[in-house]
Amino acid sequence: MIETVKTEKSTTASHTQLEAATPKLIAGAIFGLSFGFLLQKGGVGKYNVLIGQLLLQDWTVVKIMLTAIIVGMIGVSTLHHFAKVNLHIKPTHIGANIIGGLLFGVGFALTGYCPGTAAVALGQGSWDALFGMAGLIAGSWIFAELSGWTKRTVESWGDFSKVLLHDLVSVRRGVFVVCFAAVLTALLVVVQQFTPR
Amino acid sequence: MRQRTTKRRGVRKEIEKNGNIMNSCANTQPRGGLILKCAAYLIGSLTLQLLWTATDAGASVDTLDYPGAAWSPYLVGAAIGVLSWLTFYFSNKPIGASTFYAQLAGFLGQLIAPRHTASLTYFKDKPPRVNWGFVFVVATIVGGAIAALSGGEFANEWLPPVWEARFGDSVALRAAVAFTGGVLMAFGARLAGGCTSGHGISGTLQLNLASWITVICFFVGGVAVALALFNL
Numbered sequence: 353m354i355e356t357v358k359t360e361k362s363t364t365a366s367h368t369q370l371e372a373a374t375p376k377l378i379a380g381a382i383f384g385l386s387f388g389f390l391l392q393k394g395g396v397g398k399y400n401v402l403i404g405q406l407l408l409q410d411w412t413v414v415k416i417m418l419t420a421i422i423v424g425m426i427g428v429s430t431l432h433h434f435a436k437v438n439l440h441i442k443p444t445h446i447g448a449n450i451i452g453g454l455l456f457g458v459g460f461a462l463t464g465y466c467p468g469t470a471a472v473a474l475g476q477g478s479w480d481a482l483f484g485m486a487g488l489i490a491g492s493w494i495f496a497e498l499s500g501w502t503k504r505t506v507e508s509w510g511d512f513s514k515v516l517l518h519d520l521v522s523v524r525r526g527v528f529v530v531c532f533a534a535v536l537t538a539l540l541v542v543v544q545q546f547t548p549r
Numbered sequence: 550m551r552q553r554t555t556k557r558r559g560v561r562k563e564i565e566k567n568g569n570i571m572n573s574c575a576n577t578q579p580r581g582g583l584i585l586k587c588a589a590y591l592i593g594s595l596t597l598q599l600l601w602t603a604t605d606a607g608a609s610v611d612t613l614d615y616p617g618a619a620w621s622p623y624l625v626g627a628a629i630g631v632l633s634w635l636t637f638y639f640s641n642k643p644i645g646a647s648t649f650y651a652q653l654a655g656f657l658g659q660l661i662a663p664r665h666t667a668s669l670t671y672f673k674d675k676p677p678r679v680n681w682g683f684v685f686v687v688a689t690i691v692g693g694a695i696a697a698l699s700g701g702e703f704a705n706e707w708l709p710p711v712w713e714a715r716f717g718d719s720v721a722l723r724a725a726v727a728f729t730g731g732v733l734m735a736f737g738a739r740l741a742g743g744c745t746s747g748h749g750i751s752g753t754l755q756l757n758l759a760s761w762i763t764v765i766c767f768f769v770g771g772v773a774v775a776l777a778l779f780n781l
Binding site for chain 1: 682
């Protein structure tokens with residue numbers, strides 16, 4: 353709070369402080385509100401929907417994610433083409449991506465909420481999300497304790513820096529987006545056809 | 550009974566296979582290729598095991614008996630897609646959630662052991678701050694509350710009904726399992742560089758290879774453990 357007030361004064365003076373500028377935080381709050389609202393309406397704050405996906409019974413999560421990816425990909429790629437947005441590409445460290453991904457998956461199945469949906473679950477009064485959130489804080493701390501070591505070891509295994517899918521097949525981004533959107537849509541149609549929910 | 554023994558044998562075979570992979574990996578030369586190969590084998594064998602478990606699974610709980618989404622998943626998905634355009638355009642930020650917990654951990658650390666916290670590599674790279682991402686997740690909680698209250702879906706419960714049907718009414722057990730899961734999730738997310746939001750939606754929609762690998766691993770790990778938890 354103090355930090356926010358302090359930086360509010362220097363917003364115009366310093367661009368480096370932009371990160372903490374109040375208008376930006378308000379935008380974050382509005383977007384976060386929308387995100388939480390949508391996730392709850394999508395049913396993914398519910399334990400039975402999330403664990404149902406991992407049990408391959410309830411396909412709500414995959415449907416939401418694939419639709420978001422298709423719509424988001426088309427829009428963000430178009431905006432990027434006209435130089436309206438920057439991309440934020442995280443580096444590919446194959447080792448860390450796989451090990452971290454699998455660990456995350458194991459934890460996801462145990463908790464039944466992921467970091468974003470735990471926040472939604474808490475909001476909707478599923479208080480057991482608090483245990484998961486406490487674990488998330490503790491796990492983040494443990495990672496920070498070991499971060500010097502992970503940086504030297506796991507994160508250096510299979511380090512390919514920033515790689516995009518269309519680089520792999522050497523196709524122009526636009527062409528790839530159109531084809532990939534078609535493939536993902538087909539996948540969505542298949543999922544819809546063969547799943548009860 | 551017979552099924553169970555075949556299951557055991559299957560597992561043993563799987564283990565032997567993994568052992569062989571270890572050996573073959575130790576002999577291969579270039580490092581990047583070696584890791585890719587190991588990774589491919591690991592994911593492959595896990596997927597096989599998973600499919601094989603899934604086929605003879607008769608889950609003890611049917612999650613479809615419990616209430617699902619209020620809105621169509623396609624409507625919600627499309628709206629989240631549009632939301633990601635807006636966050637990119639207006640805030641120059643991708644949607645993400647897991648960093649919030651690292652920032653909370655950082656704040657707690659600064660309270661308890663400020664000098665030690667400042668010395669940790671992760672917090673040197675990313676000092677905890679109340680920034681866009683932090684406010685975003687706090688607001689997500691509020692957004693969830695508004696949606697639940699407006700839809701008459703406010704749960705106000707310590708145990709999810711599906712959990713209770715499977716594991717009984719001990720809150721302590723739920724707390725222990727959920728906490729452990731949280732620890733693994735946060736560690737995994739930090740290692741992989743994001744969670745179901747940061748990699749699963751924002752990264753994948755930017756066509757980031759890292760995100761596609763990571764999100765597939767989320768589901769491989771998650772489905773394997775969930776099937777085990779609810780079927781064994």
